[in-house]
Structure formats: structure tokens, C-alpha cells
Amino acid sequence: MKIILCLDDQNGMMFNHRRQSQDRALRQYIKEMTIDDKVWMNNYSRALYQDFSHAEVCEDFLYQAEHGDYCIVEDQKIAPLKDKIEKLIIFRWQKKYPADMKLDLNLESWNLIEQEEIEGSSHLILKQVYQ
Numbered sequence: 763m764k765i766i767l768c769l770d771d772q773n774g775m776m777f778n779h780r781r782q783s784q785d786r787a788l789r790q791y792i793k794e795m796t797i798d799d800k801v802w803m804n805n806y807s808r809a810l811y812q813d814f815s816h817a818e819v820c821e822d823f824l825y826q827a828e829h830g831d832y833c834i835v836e837d838q839k840i841a842p843l844k845d846k847i848e849k850l851i852i853f854r855w856q857k858k859y860p861a862d863m864k865l866d867l868n869l870e871s872w873n874l875i876e877q878e879e880i881e882g883s884s885h886l887i888l889k890q891v892y893q
Contacts, residue, residue, distance in 0.1 A: 763802075763827040764849040766792060766834045767865065771854060774861025781836045784810060787883040788853055792834070795851075802827045803834040841866040850892040855885070 768782040769775060775782060793814055801816055802823035811817060811834060820826060824843055827833050832851075840847065844867060872892035879886045 763824075763829065763843075763846055764832045764851060765840055765847055766796075766832055766851045766853075768836070768853045768855070769865060770857055770859045770861060772858050772861060773865040773869070774859050774863070775835075775865055776837055776863040777859040777861045779862060781810065782859070783853075783855060783882075785882045785884070785887070787881060788887055789813075791880055796832045799830065799832055800827075801832045801834060804838070807834045807836050837863065839866045848893070850890075852890045852892070853880075854888040854890065856888055 767775065768788070770777075770782060789811060797816065799816070800818055801814055802818045802820075803811060804821050804823055805819060808817065808819045818826070824833060824835070824838060824840065829848065850867070850869075850872060869892060874890060875893050876889070876891035878889050880889050
């Protein structure tokens with residue numbers, strides 16, 4: 763599976779029990795990137811990604827996703843499933859927030875294979891792909 767994450771510069775996933783971003787341009791980018799594939803998410807993420815007609819929604823989505831599927835992860839731990847993960851697609855705000863939930867994987871054991879800046883609604887967002 764391919765994990766999609768939004769992180770701050772300290773790998774924070776959520777701050778004050780809220781998601782990192784609600785950026786419209788980023789949501790559109792993710793939608794276009796995944797349009798021909800299955801995208802898994804939980805109900806928390808579905809509230810933001812309502813226009814993803816190709817979404818599969820369930821609370822144990824990380825265990826349901828198969829090889830090649832995308833998973834939008836905002837509030838889940840993924841380390842227990844590290845052997846199932848093919849790629850990490852990380853979108854960074856290039857800011858630091860007081861995170862109350864952080865990525866539970868050490869990125870040093872992954873290879874950065876792609877990096878580019880994409881245009882967000884209000885600022886540039888750094889896209890990083892790890893394998």
C-alpha cells in the first residue's frame with residue numbers, strides 16, 4: 763500500500779487534536795494523483811475528502827488495503843504495518859507545530875526517491891516520496 767501523509771517539519775501529524783491541513787489545492791492534487799486507484803481512509807478523513815468518489819471508507823482501512831492501494835492517514839499509527847507499506851507520500855508544510863501526534867516510523871530507514879514543491883492554496887508544499 764501507498765501511505766499519504768501530511769506532516770510538519772518535525773513529523774507532526776496532528777496538533778491540538780486537529781489535522782495538519784485542509785488545503786483545497788492539495789486535496790485536488792491528491793484526488794488527481796489517485797483517481798484511477800483505490801483510496802482507503804477512515805471516517806475522520808472522509809469528512810474532508812467527501813468528493814473522492816473512488817474512496818473506500820472503514821475504520822480498519824490500513825488492514826483492508828492491498829498492494830497498490832493508496833491510504834490517506836491523518837490520525838493512525840502505521841509502524842505496525844511497515845512491512846506492508848510500499849511507499850510513503852509525504853506532504854510537508856515546512857512549518858513546525860506543537861504536535862500531539864507524530865509519525866511513528868523512522869524515515870532514516872526509508873529511501874527518499876522523489877522530492878518536489880507543489881502549489882498549495884496559500885503556500886508551497888513539499889512533496890516527498892519514500893520507498
